[in-house]
Amino acid sequence: MLKKVTKASPDNNESQKLKDVEKELALLQEKCAFLERVVHEVPANIYISDLEKGLVWCNKTNEETLGYTLSDILKMGGLQYFKEVVHPEDQNVPDDSVDHYQHFTGAEYGGIFRAKHKDQDNYRWFVGWAKAYNTDDKGNVKELLCVDVDMSPQMNTEKQLIEALRENLKLKNKLLFKSLRKRELEILNLICKGMSTKNIADKLFLSLHTVTTHRRNIQKKLGTSNVADLVSLAKETGLG
Structure with missing residues (x-):
């Protein structure tokens, strides 16, 4: 015996679709609210630059x-705020950081700096990281996603502070070395090995003038005035 099949009416189908959409929307709103709370309550300064x-x-x-x-910052201008x-x-x-991303090679940027609350006199130490966030039509970096963490509560000893500053200086020096061309790096490496200008010229088949x-x-480019400082700086970044 054949069973009678009851088809759902168009109205019932539309009603169910509407309920499904409303359910998905409620879940999406809940997820957005959760992520927004995380972003605003995370113990780090997060911003787009x-x-x-x-x-x-x-x-x-x-x-x-x-x-x-944010309203204050936009009113005064983001650059003035910094x-x-x-x-x-x-x-x-x-x-x-701006200069780094204007000549972006894929390596992200980080640094240590001091900043203060507008109503306070004392500066606090921050360690910050940046990541390329948005690019223009030509692929050039336009915006950065930045995260700064207040290190002051963790800086319990002078030794920790000195070490943090040393690492910051080392990072800055590495960025300076990125400005050197391939031939310049090659010559600098030979200088660090104690080779004279004449020996370098002979080895690389270049003139003394070059x-x-x-x-x-x-x-x-590196801001040094003598060979000793040049070699010391180079060795700090692993050359020689």
């Missing part, structure tokens, strides 16, 4: 740590 405009978005932790709301909160001696850190010019350019 435009290479031309400076900071364009930040989480609540960033606002509370440094005393400026000048207000970052220690004068550490202004090179945000500047270096090697002398390369040496002068290397010292200019």
